[in-house]
Amino acid sequence: MDTPTTAVIDRQGLDELLAELVSRGYRTLGPVVADGAVVTREVTSCVDLPAGWHDEQGPGRYRLHHHDGNGRLFAWAVGPTSPKALFFPPKEVVWRAAAGENGPVPVEVEGDDRAVALVGIRPCEVAALRILDGVLSGGAVTDPGYRARREAAVVVVAECGEPAGTCFCGSMGTGPGCEAGFDLALTEIGRGARWRVVVRSGSALGAELLAGITVEPITGTDEEARHKVLASARARMGRRLEVEGLAAALEAAQEDPGWAAVADRCLSCGNCTLVCPTCFCSDVEDVSDLSGGLERRRRWASCFDLDHSYLHGGAVRPTVQSRYRQWLTHKLSSWWEQFGTSGCVGCGRCITWCPVGIDLTEEATALAAGRRTVP
Amino acid sequence: MSRALHPLAPRLWRVASRTVELADVVTLGVEPDTDAGARFRPGQFNMLSAFGVGEAAISVSSRPGDNLVGHTIRDVGPVTHALALARVGDVVGVRGPFGTDWGVGPGPGPDGSPGDDGGDVVVVAGGIGLAPLRGAIDLLAEGRRPGSTTVLVGARSPDQVLFADDLARWSRAGVQVEVTVDVPGPGWTGPVGVVTGLLDRTRFDPTGAVALVCGPEIMIRFTARALMARGVDPDRIRVSLERNMQCGLGWCGHCQLGPLLLCRDGPVVPYAGVVETLLRQRQR
Numbered sequence: 001m002d003t004p005t006t007a008v009i010d011r012q013g014l015d016e017l018l019a020e021l022v023s024r025g026y027r028t029l030g031p032v033v034a035d036g037a038v039v040t041r042e043v044t045s046c047v048d049l050p051a052g053w054h055d056e057q058g059p060g061r062y063r064l065h066h067h068d069g070n071g072r073l074f075a076w077a078v079g080p081t082s083p084k085a086l087f088f089p090p091k092e093v094v095w096r097a098a099a100g101e102n103g104p105v106p107v108e109v110e111g112d113d114r115a116v117a118l119v120g121i122r123p124c125e126v127a128a129l130r131i132l133d134g135v136l137s138g139g140a141v142t143d144p145g146y147r148a149r150r151e152a153a154v155v156v157v158a159e160c161g162e163p164a165g166t167c168f169c170g171s172m173g174t175g176p177g178c179e180a181g182f183d184l185a186l187t188e189i190g191r192g193a194r195w196r197v198v199v200r201s202g203s204a205l206g207a208e209l210l211a212g213i214t215v216e217p218i219t220g221t222d223e224e225a226r227h228k229v230l231a232s233a234r235a236r237m238g239r240r241l242e243v244e245g246l247a248a249a250l251e252a253a254q255e256d257p258g259w260a261a262v263a264d265r266c267l268s269c270g271n272c273t274l275v276c277p278t279c280f281c282s283d284v285e286d287v288s289d290l291s292g293g294l295e296r297r298r299r300w301a302s303c304f305d306l307d308h309s310y311l312h313g314g315a316v317r318p319t320v321q322s323r324y325r326q327w328l329t330h331k332l333s334s335w336w337e338q339f340g341t342s343g344c345v346g347c348g349r350c351i352t353w354c355p356v357g358i359d360l361t362e363e364a365t366a367l368a369a370g371r372r373t374v375p
Numbered sequence: 376m377s378r379a380l381h382p383l384a385p386r387l388w389r390v391a392s393r394t395v396e397l398a399d400v401v402t403l404g405v406e407p408d409t410d411a412g413a414r415f416r417p418g419q420f421n422m423l424s425a426f427g428v429g430e431a432a433i434s435v436s437s438r439p440g441d442n443l444v445g446h447t448i449r450d451v452g453p454v455t456h457a458l459a460l461a462r463v464g465d466v467v468g469v470r471g472p473f474g475t476d477w478g479v480g481p482g483p484g485p486d487g488s489p490g491d492d493g494g495d496v497v498v499v500a501g502g503i504g505l506a507p508l509r510g511a512i513d514l515l516a517e518g519r520r521p522g523s524t525t526v527l528v529g530a531r532s533p534d535q536v537l538f539a540d541d542l543a544r545w546s547r548a549g550v551q552v553e554v555t556v557d558v559p560g561p562g563w564t565g566p567v568g569v570v571t572g573l574l575d576r577t578r579f580d581p582t583g584a585v586a587l588v589c590g591p592e593i594m595i596r597f598t599a600r601a602l603m604a605r606g607v608d609p610d611r612i613r614v615s616l617e618r619n620m621q622c623g624l625g626w627c628g629h630c631q632l633g634p635l636l637l638c639r640d641g642p643v644v645p646y647a648g649v650v651e652t653l654l655r656q657r658q659r
Contacts, residue, residue, distance in 0.1 A: 095384035097426075103387055103466030104426055139639070141382050141624045251633075254656050281628030284383060284621040288427030296383060301627070308629060310619050312451045322658035330631065337634030338625075 005207060006200045007215035008222050014073075014197060015045045016213040017156070017184075018119065026117035026154060029086070031079070036064060038079035040086075043119065049073040057164035057238070057348065059357030071195040074120060074188050077164035078347050082277035083125050086116055087149045088132060090300045094145075094284075099292025111145060115152035124167075124345040126157050126181040127174035128277035134339045135280050154205065157182040161229045165238035166348030168361055172243065174345040176233035184209060189225035198226045239348065241361045245372035247333040247342075253367045254325065262363050263321035265356050270302035272350035272358075273327065278343050281308065303327050332364055382624055385424050385468025390461050391443050396537055399450045400503065401459050402436060404443030405467060413444055414472070417479065417510030418615060418643045421446065421471030422623050425457030432620040432638070433458075434507030435472060438514070444469075447506035447537070473623035475643045477511040477587050477613060484585070488610050488645035494583030495522040497607070499598045501529045501570055501590020505537045507615055507642070508589055512541075516548040522584070525551040525577055529570030529594065532558045553577065570594060571601040581606035588646075589615040596654050599646045609647035616641050616650070632659060 009017070021028045022044055030043035033050045043049065055076040056063045062080070092111075097104035133150065136143040160169070160176035169175030178185050183206035187198040198218060201207040273279040283301040288294050301308060304323050309316035317323050335343030344360070351359050380386070392404035403423075407413045415421075415435050423446055424430040431454040437445030450459040461467055478484040480491060496515055500508050505528060515524040526545060530536040533556055546552040553573045555566040566573060570590070586602050588595050595614045603609055618630040618637050625639040633653045635641060644650050653659050 094381045103389075106384070106387075109381075136626060139625050141626075143626060144379065144381060254659075280626065282621070282626065283629075284430060284627065286424060286427055286429045294426050296385075298383060298622075298627075301629070303628065308619065311617060312449075316618065317658045319658060326631070326659075329633075334631070334634040338631075338636055 005210075006198065006218050007210060008218050009197050009199050009213065009215050010195070011046050013199070013214045014186075017209060018043060018045055020209060020212055021117040021119070021154060025114070027114045028117045028119060030119040031074070031076070033064065037062065038064070038076050039081050040079075040083070040118075046073065049120070050076060054162060055079070055164055057166045057352045059166070059351050059359050060354055061357070062352050070191040072161075072188055072191055074158040074160075074186070075162045077160065077162060077167055078122055078124070078349060080275050080349065080353055082275065082347070082349070083118055083121055083129060084132060084277050084279075086118070087129070087146050087153070088136060088143075088280065092145065092298050093295055094298055095294075095296040097294040099294075104294055113148075115154070116149065117154035117156065119156040120158040120186070121155065122160055122347070123157055123175035123178035124169045124172075124347040125277055126155060126178055127169075127172075127345045128347070129155075130181055131278045131339070131341050131343065131345065132280060134341060138339070154209075155182045156184045156186060159185060159187040159226075159230060160233050161188055163233050163237045164348060164352070166351040167237055167346065168239040168241050168348060169346040170234050170237040171239075171241040172342060172344060172346035176237075177230045182206070187226045187229060189222060189229060196222070198222055239351075239359075239361045241346065241364060242372075243342070246364065246368050247336050248373065249368035249371035250329050250333040250364065252371045254329070256367055258363070258367050259321045259325045262358060263319065263324050265358055266320050266324050267355060268304045268320045268323060269355060270304040271353050271355060273302040273304060274300065275349040275353045277345060277347060277349070278331075303330070328360065328364060328367075331360075383470070383622060385422075385430075385470055387466050388444075388469045390463055390465045390467060393461065393463055396447060397535055399459075400447060400537065401450075402445050402447045403458065403461055403467070404437070404445050405469060406443055413439075413441075415439060415444070416472070416476030417514065418476035418507055419472035419474050420507070420620075420623075420642060421469050421473070422620070423448075423458060424468030425454055425461065426466070426468060428457040429454040430468065430470075430621070431455055431458070432473075432623065434615075434642075436506040436509045438510045445509075447503070447509075449503045470623060473638050474641055477508070477643055479511045479514050479587075484611065484645060485613055485643045486640065486645055488613070488647070489608070491520075491585050492583050493521045494585065495579040496520070496524045497574075497577070497579055497584060497586045497602070498524070498526045499570055499574070499586065499588045499590070499602075500527070501594040502531065502535070503537065504590035504594075504615070508587060509538060509541060511587060512545055512550070516545045516550050518549060523551065523579060524549075525579055526553070527570055527573040527577065528552070528554045529573075529590065530554065530556050532556050533560045533563045551577065569597070571597050574598070574601045574605060584608075584611065586612045588612065592616070592654060599651070609651065610645055612646040613643050614646050614650065615643050
């Protein structure tokens, strides 16, 4: 029998998939409720997943609500953590050396080489990983650790049926559905006793995994149900951002007084850059210990830090206004010139986790107003 | 299991010469561990590290083909201070070379800008900005080009004039060399004032001329403006820009200037167009 590329599974099928990933030795990570949020942790079965949980999000606001009995496992949007940290760790030792008589003697750096299986990441996160690929392994020099972790990873994306109030993936073309960049794609259809998941394979490995679990053949009704879920999600997207002409408009808005207004509210805390699934800035720092041992580490950095632009004599961007402008125009404008894509996937995290609720869609729209030249 | 060297891991090169250039400037000549290590084009930079202190982006100030790779360092911060104290025989960390070059010789200029058609070349340097230009001037001074070469140098004071021996050597080789200082001292008989002042009285044909400019950003802007006023094509004005650099690979984000990642797209960029606009904007 030919292996189907699309099928339908229930909880048993999903349990079997998780068990299969674990038994193949993957560090199997999925969404769980912890610390009042949906976050990424190791999972082994559906019992670990956030059944019935829904997230309410707004500018500077995130709350979880529980709905008993609907059985849905993916009826939330995105939490504060993104897959970025798994492939591009917040802190990574890239070189180590011991003291020697004639200078440093390099020592092997051991890493955690266990491959990751990501279950239930969102289409916007798949898009974000593709953007990070462009930065860290798409240029002249490849980050070997990043690439190794990415190539070894299994991606099981969960398409979105319940976008949050801060979501705008519909505008960015990164969701709520997913057509590429996954091994398996899941879409929840129905609820309660009729809850099931449409599974599509997007790679040879995905097809192999699908062949090993209990599935039912997909029907036209199931296909239709999936399309309805996505259409409904698209219609209920909390926010939108008009991207036509936006990049050039923001470049033309460099001296707009609006930057000063948003800077009055911005705390320059860097939360937005930490929760952003594509922000890639990092510091390279050298440290030594008392035995003469040396380490070079790469650490996440934020363009909101004063030191980020430090040159002899002072920072190039000493004001919050200039730093906010750098961040926003990089995301939505200059990223295109640097890497050929947008730097924003519309996940809305920067809006939700901003302590003062600054809304990227609102700010970008206001700054671009009157400056778009749409043919 | 042995892996290839991480792109952020330094190669360990030995300091083979140390020349005190000025009170706060030294040139370290480091010995590459492989022949490939010495391959660079004038205008490019290396990430140089003092172990346990950190890394800094330092332009290569020697000439391609020299046995030692020269790095001219002004002692201004913790890393450059530690590097400036390095002694002959010490090991320093080196990564590179990175970035674009001055484009001296045949072929197009940086970022596809017009190449050198053999016209006159005007080199304008402010302070330590002469360091990344030294290798380029050495090539120009070989005199194999039809056009003339002019080197204009601005320094804070007579005792801050970098590479005085090289300036004299280039002058003997037929290069028109002019030096101006902000603050004269006893015995100084040369010009006083900003380096753009020298441009007004320099003989060169602006048609097809190429200008290479490096120095403080404000000096670069005013020099480019003066060069354009003299009729130099802004596409042929090449400037070397500086931003915080931590990786040299286009990964760390620190060296952004608008759409440019200066470690990758620079440091040498054509002045015309986007760079001119960016440098006019505040805090970019």
